[in-house]
Amino acid sequence: MGAILQYITDDLKSDKTPGVAGNFFWAFVYILLIFLGLSVAVIAMNWLERKILAHMQVRLGPMRVGPHGLLQPIADAIKLLLKEDIIPEGADKLVFWIAPFISVLAAFTVFIVVPFGPAHAVTDMNIGILFMLGVSSLSVLGIVMAGWASNSHYPLIGALRSSAQMVSYEVAMGLAVVSVILMTSLNDQGVGTLSMIGIVQAQLAQGQWFIFKFFPLGLIGFFIFAVAMVAETNRAPFDLPEAESELTAGFHTEYSGFRWSLFFLAEYSAMIAVSSIAVTLWLGGWLRPFPNWLHGESWDQIFSFFPGLTFLFLGGLCFFNAARMPKHPLFRVQTIGLAGFGALLALIGIVLFFPGVRGRIDDVFWFTTKVAAFMYLYIWYRGTFPRYRFDQLMSVGWKILLPTGLGVLILTAAAAFIIK
Amino acid sequence: MTPVATPFFFYLLAATMIIGGLLVITSKNAVHSALALITALLAQAMIYLMLYAPFVAGVQIILYAGGIMVLFLFVIMLINLERTQKERQFNKQWLVGLAAAGALGFLFVSIYLKGKRLFPAGNASYPETQNTQAIANLLFDRRGGTYMFPFEIASLLLLVAIIGAVVMAKKRI
Amino acid sequence: MFLLGVIGVLTRRNVVIILMSIELILNAVNLNLVAFSRMWGGLHGQVFAIFIITDAAAEAAVGLGILIAFFRNKETVNVDEVNLLKW
Numbered sequence A: 001m002g003a004i005l006q007y008i009t010d011d012l013k014s015d016k017t018p019g020v021a022g023n024f025f026w027a028f029v030y031i032l033l034i035f036l037g038l039s040v041a042v043i044a045m046n047w048l049e050r051k052i053l054a055h056m057q058v059r060l061g062p063m064r065v066g067p068h069g070l071l072q073p074i075a076d077a078i079k080l081l082l083k084e085d086i087i088p089e090g091a092d093k094l095v096f097w098i099a100p101f102i103s104v105l106a107a108f109t110v111f112i113v114v115p116f117g118p119a120h121a122v123t124d125m126n127i128g129i130l131f132m133l134g135v136s137s138l139s140v141l142g143i144v145m146a147g148w149a150s151n152s153h154y155p156l157i158g159a160l161r162s163s164a165q166m167v168s169y170e171v172a173m174g175l176a177v178v179s180v181i182l183m184t185s186l187n188d189q190g191v192g193t194l195s196m197i198g199i200v201q202a203q204l205a206q207g208q209w210f211i212f213k214f215f216p217l218g219l220i221g222f223f224i225f226a227v228a229m230v231a232e233t234n235r236a237p238f239d240l241p242e243a244e245s246e247l248t249a250g251f252h253t254e255y256s257g258f259r260w261s262l263f264f265l266a267e268y269s270a271m272i273a274v275s276s277i278a279v280t281l282w283l284g285g286w287l288r289p290f291p292n293w294l295h296g297e298s299w300d301q302i303f304s305f306f307p308g309l310t311f312l313f314l315g316g317l318c319f320f321n322a323a324r325m326p327k328h329p330l331f332r333v334q335t336i337g338l339a340g341f342g343a344l345l346a347l348i349g350i351v352l353f354f355p356g357v358r359g360r361i362d363d364v365f366w367f368t369t370k371v372a373a374f375m376y377l378y379i380w381y382r383g384t385f386p387r388y389r390f391d392q393l394m395s396v397g398w399k400i401l402l403p404t405g406l407g408v409l410i411l412t413a414a415a416a417f418i419i420k
Numbered sequence B: 001m002t003p004v005a006t007p008f009f010f011y012l013l014a015a016t017m018i019i020g021g022l023l024v025i026t027s028k029n030a031v032h033s034a035l036a037l038i039t040a041l042l043a044q045a046m047i048y049l050m051l052y053a054p055f056v057a058g059v060q061i062i063l064y065a066g067g068i069m070v071l072f073l074f075v076i077m078l079i080n081l082e083r084t085q086k087e088r089q090f091n092k093q094w095l096v097g098l099a100a101a102g103a104l105g106f107l108f109v110s111i112y113l114k115g116k117r118l119f120p121a122g123n124a125s126y127p128e129t130q131n132t133q134a135i136a137n138l139l140f141d142r143r144g145g146t147y148m149f150p151f152e153i154a155s156l157l158l159l160v161a162i163i164g165a166v167v168m169a170k171k172r173i
Numbered sequence C: 001m002f003l004l005g006v007i008g009v010l011t012r013r014n015v016v017i018i019l020m021s022i023e024l025i026l027n028a029v030n031l032n033l034v035a036f037s038r039m040w041g042g043l044h045g046q047v048f049a050i051f052i053i054t055d056a057a058a059e060a061a062v063g064l065g066i067l068i069a070f071f072r073n074k075e076t077v078n079v080d081e082v083n084l085l086k087w
Helices: A001-014 A024-056 A072-082 A093-112 A128-149 A153-184 A196-206 A215-232 A260-280 A297-303 A306-324 A329-351 A362-384 A392-420 B008-025 B030-050 B054-078 B095-112 B127-140 B148-169 C001-009 C014-039 C043-075
Strands: none
Touching: A001 B030, A024 A072, A024 A093, A024 A260, A024 A362, A072 A260, A093 A128, A093 A260, A093 B030, A128 A153, A128 A196, A128 A260, A128 B030, A128 B054, A153 A196, A153 A260, A153 A392, A153 B054, A153 B127, A196 A260, A215 A260, A215 A362, A215 A392, A260 A362, A306 A329, A306 A362, B008 B030, B008 C014, B030 B054, B030 C014, B054 B127, B054 C043, B127 C043, B148 C043, C001 C014, C014 C043
């Protein structure tokens, strides 16, 4: 027992990710944790999206299945698993089978290099960001194959449009990323780095989140990446290929039941993946706000209260809203459910106050908070913006984002050169 | 980072590549060929990783597997290949083609066997951490960059290729 | 792999598959370059391999453009029927 504890604390104390340290067991454990975390996140996203969209549209969203619809994602999952698995008649069986798996594989493999902390990634490749860009370009293949294999024209058109859109916005994403990598090279050796953990450490060393660097350039680069990432994942204003009113759900029209849920999983995981790229590159990854300006032990202590405080605040909100619900016997389940959820959140908050947990959970908490903010932005975009027509979409990608990306790159290079 | 079980992975990846190549040239369905080519390309990227060339592996995945193959799949889908699946797949001169390829293979093998002693057994092992930086030095360095000129020529070539492809595919010039 | 690509180019009738076999050939050459670059030190092999990948992309684009232009006229992708110059 002591040996096991020693093994665990050895890993927690090391400052290298398990992949770099060559530690297969811990790498495997991290992979499992990421897998579980992603599944929970996708389920939570499903519920959150429907509720938040509903509240933005001044309606209530799912309320029936469990208190305030909290069990709705589980009901959805059960329904999808029990649905009949239909394969269209002339479809190419092999391609039809593997298309969703390729989408899911591409979306999940990206998480190998996502850094939740200075030693909390599965591995830290030296070409981390290059790997992430490459693997997200493999998800285009999954979509193209899905459209082809369905042997009907709606999915084919949807797949072709979607892949054209994704390929165009990959270029803009790549340019924005390259401008950030330029910024990492402003240290005293003049050497930048492509590894994700290295990029966040460069932000720590330069004392500035890259979004604020060289004043408008970091911001414009971030904006380009933010727009490109929404287009890359076929979401909100750019979701013509899968819009229900235009193309009857586009490339995944003919997929039913479990296969469709694989596409759904791939889409939300891709959203989380590109959000974590954006967070790592521009918003300082796992760093708490003001890591250099307000530095020192005492400030670290003060900021380490934040996770617990956040959860307590959320629990308090739940209690407050539970108290405001109408006091009618029919609403009893809802009220008790909401209060129970609030109690759960408050419990998590209290657990996060314990001194043993408090200092360690910081990195993961800040990273997850920033990614959650991006998820909220995604849902906000979906509720607010009208859909782009396809030619408008392509013209924005090539005629506006690409020249702006090039301009940001050149200006960043000039600024870096001047500063040297 | 110390490599683990290198021969096993190498044989696995090499077998994947060769089987992928075989499937490319023997599939009736063009989409199956494209998929086999994608598998072969991904296996090749992993072999690049084993050869301590992570940047080339990344470039291969982004460009080849993620770009060129998407282009191929597009074209396959835009051209209706239903009819051609029922026709003969192989040329009328397939025997001659096989014989020529066999002769070429014989040539390769004989060159390798004869010249084996000419290959010095180098043991260069440069660390991965500086691979990208070293490639950038070769490409871009002001003082000693050997490949700056080919780099510019390559960008010019890409420009010509873009214009050519657009002109070729237009309906009316 | 080089041999497989050559066989593919010489024996198949479908133009798209011929183009894919050409990609196989290019990839085989790349692999050779990177392997020798590892054996003898120096990164010239890898840089050249990157150039080859870039060129392959350009050539695939142009080749497919030609293919589409041709297909519009003749409605077939067999190289056997590319015989406009035959007497």
